[in-house]
Amino acid sequence: QDKKNILTHADLDDHVIFISMKLLMEKFPNLIVQPPSLLQNKGFHYCPYDTLQIVHNGRHHWVLLSSDSGLVKVYDSLQMKTSDLLKEQMKQLFSPDRGMPPYEIMNCQIQEGSTDCGLFAIANAVEIAEGNDPVQVLFDQTMMRVWNY
Numbered sequence: 658q659d660k661k662n663i664l665t666h667a668d669l670d671d672h673v674i675f676i677s678m679k680l681l682m683e684k685f686p687n688l689i690v691q692p693p694s695l696l697q698n699k700g701f702h703y704c705p706y707d708t709l710q711i712v713h714n715g716r717h718h719w720v721l722l723s724s725d726s727g728l729v730k731v732y733d734s735l736q737m738k739t740s741d742l743l744k745e746q747m748k749q750l751f752s753p754d755r756g757m758p759p760y761e762i763m764n765c766q767i768q769e770g771s772t773d774c775g776l777f778a779i780a781n782a783v784e785i786a787e788g789n790d791p792v793q794v795l796f797d798q799t800m801m802r803v804w805n806y
Contacts, residue, residue, distance in 0.1 A: 669775030674711050674719060677779045681709075685786045691750075693719075701749040709785055710750055711778045715742035721778040723785055724751050729760035732791055734768040734777035765791050769798075776800050 671693045678690040689708045691701050701710070710722045714733075720743060721732040729751050731739070744757060751758040768777050780800045781791040797803045 668717075668772045669719065669779075671713070674775055674779070678709075678711060678782065681782060681786055688786060701746060703753055704750055705753070709782045710746075711775075711782060712743065712746045712750075714740045716740055719774040719778040721781045721785075722747060722750065723782075724758075727759065729758050731760055731762045732765045732778070732781045733762065734765065734774050734781075736762070736764075736767060763792055766795055 675690075675692045682688045682690055687706075689704055689706055690710060691704070693711055693713055701712075704710075704724070707724050707726065711719055712722055714720050714737065716737060718733075718735060718737060723730040723732065729747050731743075731747075739760075739762070747758055747760055748755045765781060766777065768774060777796070777800075780796055780802075781794075784791045784794050784802070794802050
């Protein structure tokens, strides 16, 4: 079923998101990722290291968070308003005292399909892990990089 969901661009569940991130962690062992939760957010543990984390914003949408020297970069393929749940997750992940860490909404590629957010979050995570800037990357419908600005 997971394979079918990926191939048909259906909604990706937290299992597929975490398996994708685990594969990325195998290639980049210094990457620290925690399991996301689609149904309920039990919370995240504070991570004092620069890392990547795909989170569910509580509005039927996956978003990629990237911590980079104290700044949290938000890669949102729908450029939605930052939800309260997303802000809470940023506090849990990136603030030792649960205060709001500095964050910036990145101007990344906007998804065309209504269920592509998980694929965009994964693709942007791969780009960052490989040292690329997702803001300068364009993906085609198969999520292959077709252009580097």
